[in-house]
Amino acid sequence: MINLEDTIVACATPPGSGAISSIRISGKDCSKLYKKISGKSMAHKEIHISEIELSSGIKEKCVLTSFISPNSYTGEDTVEISCHGNPLIVELLITKLKTLDCRDAQPGEFTMRSYLNGKVSLIEAEAISDLISARSIENIKAVNKSLAGSFEKKIDELIFELKSMRARVEGEIDFNDQDTNIDLSEISANLDSFLITIEDFINTTSDAVLMNEGIKTIITGPENVGKSTLMNVFTKKKTSIVSEIAGTTRDLVTKSVKIHGLVFDLIDSAGLSSRAKDKIEEIGTNLAKNALEEADLIIEVVDHNNLNYEMTYPKGKKVVKVLNKSDLAGDEKTRRINISAKYEQNITKLENCLVDAVFLSKNQVLGSFSARSRHLNLLNNCNDEILRACSLCEEFSIELCAEHLKNASGYLGQIKSPYSSDDLLGEIFSSFCIGK
Numbered sequence: 323m324i325n326l327e328d329t330i331v332a333c334a335t336p337p338g339s340g341a342i343s344s345i346r347i348s349g350k351d352c353s354k355l356y357k358k359i360s361g362k363s364m365a366h367k368e369i370h371i372s373e374i375e376l377s378s379g380i381k382e383k384c385v386l387t388s389f390i391s392p393n394s395y396t397g398e399d400t401v402e403i404s405c406h407g408n409p410l411i412v413e414l415l416i417t418k419l420k421t422l423d424c425r426d427a428q429p430g431e432f433t434m435r436s437y438l439n440g441k442v443s444l445i446e447a448e449a450i451s452d453l454i455s456a457r458s459i460e461n462i463k464a465v466n467k468s469l470a471g472s473f474e475k476k477i478d479e480l481i482f483e484l485k486s487m488r489a490r491v492e493g494e495i496d497f498n499d500q501d502t503n504i505d506l507s508e509i510s511a512n513l514d515s516f517l518i519t520i521e522d523f524i525n526t527t528s529d530a531v532l533m534n535e536g537i538k539t540i541i542t543g544p545e546n547v548g549k550s551t552l553m554n555v556f557t558k559k560k561t562s563i564v565s566e567i568a569g570t571t572r573d574l575v576t577k578s579v580k581i582h583g584l585v586f587d588l589i590d591s592a593g594l595s596s597r598a599k600d601k602i603e604e605i606g607t608n609l610a611k612n613a614l615e616e617a618d619l620i621i622e623v624v625d626h627n628n629l630n631y632e633m634t635y636p637k638g639k640k641v642v643k644v645l646n647k648s649d650l651a652g653d654e655k656t657r658r659i660n661i662s663a664k665y666e667q668n669i670t671k672l673e674n675c676l677v678d679a680v681f682l683s684k685n686q687v688l689g690s691f692s693a694r695s696r697h698l699n700l701l702n703n704c705n706d707e708i709l710r711a712c713s714l715c716e717e718f719s720i721e722l723c724a725e726h727l728k729n730a731s732g733y734l735g736q737i738k739s740p741y742s743s744d745d746l747l748g749e750i751f752s753s754f755c756i757g758k
């Protein structure tokens with residue numbers, strides 16, 4: 323469990339050498355610590371240049387920028403120390419600071435404090451972390467929309483709508499305490515329309531999550547059909563070994579590419595035909611099968627020798643089917659996309675199909691917001707509860723319907739503030755970087 327009374331310190335700039343490194347300190351002992359290292363009193367939004375004596379007797383000239391609570395990133399007294407960007411100096415400085423009553427910050431602890439002190443909402447805090455890790459301009463735009471509150475506003479609207487529906491259902495229970503013939507048709511219609519709203523929102527959110535987290539895309543199919551060649555076309559370099567020898571690719575070869583500004587995390591994998599394999603190939607095949615489970619998108623490649631290739635994929639996976647080597651046999655009238663990876667024919671068409679297959683509403687997501695799997699899971703749980711509430715309402719089980727609406731409301735609420743369990747908050751913030 324994290325102690326929020328402690329004063330914390332961490333380097334906020336990436337490890338390694340650079341022009342400047344920045345060390346951040348936050349907590350109630352900041353002003354005492356400031357006095358000890360600079361000999362001056364700490365004041366809001368002031369900058370001082372100070373020579374700090376490091377533990378080994380070396381002096382380091384630093385720039386100290388101070389912020390007084392509550393007007394800082396964390397809401398606590400905060401000092402940012404800029405020093406020369408040498409990792410040894412950073413280490414000595416942090417070691418020195420830790421002798422003056424502060425401890426190493428946990429990953430994301432500055433932002434966690436900011437959230438707990440009411441400076442940012444949880445959705446904003448998550449967006450800050452997403453902004454740091456965004457891998458495309460489109461994603462930065464979307465995250466900025468979330469930072470400006472567009473995702474949270476939608477969640478607030480859903481919470482409000484659900485709250486008034488619960489009030490209506492609970493009112494019906496109070497009014498008809500013993501009743502047999504209540505007319506639930508209006509409530510039922512409202513629930514149905516809410517269900518449509520939330521399902522639409524889940525579709526947009528699911529696109530937003532894929533854009534934010536990247537689309538895990540596996541290239542699969544039998545051996546020797548050109549999977550690795552296609553990987554190299556997408557990545558524009560020799561990422562995977564291409565050879566006419568069956569069973570060349572064994573490890574999972576991964577590389578991220580951008581298609582229409584969206585990040586696809588590509589995985590090239592071993593072929594999945596049923597021919598006899600050696601021990602190492604078997605390991606490769608198992609890796610490939612496991613990766614299929616995790617994928618958001620599957621590109622199934624075959625060539626003219628494998629037109630009847632059939633593979634069953636985990637339920638609900640999006641699959642784009644490709645027929646490669648069209649240069650050898652011409653286009654085939656199948657439901658597959660005909661390409662030639664070797665001669666880079668029809669690749670743009672394939673790229674368009676990938677984007678269309680994965681995004682339900684690409685234009686909508688590009689203009690809307692960013693979201694995380696955590697949000698999507700809670701929305702799906704909420705949706706399941708509303709579905710149950712709908713059918714219970716149709717069966718006139720109004721009390722049970724109210725119970726499921728309450729659960730639905732709980733799930734929506736957790737998007738904004740998880741039930742205050744340290745573990746849950748710790749889990750959310752642990753994916754942030756150190757010093758943020």
Ligand SMILES: Nc1nc2c(ncn2[C@@H]2O[C@H](COP(=O)(O)OP(=O)(O)O)[C@@H](O)[C@H]2O)c(=O)[nH]1
Pocket residue numbers: 544545546547548549550551552563564565566568569570571593646647648649650661662663664665
């Ligand atoms: N003619 C032709 N050959 C191809 C094409 N794509 C791949 N190949 C060849 O097919 C062989 C197997 O390719 P590779 O990418 O290693 O297949 P993988 O086993 O599915 O990864 C290599 O000799 C490639 O040069 C294509 O579009 N046309």
Ligand SMILES: [Mg+2]
Pocket residue numbers: 549550551562563564570571591
């Ligand atoms: Mg290969």
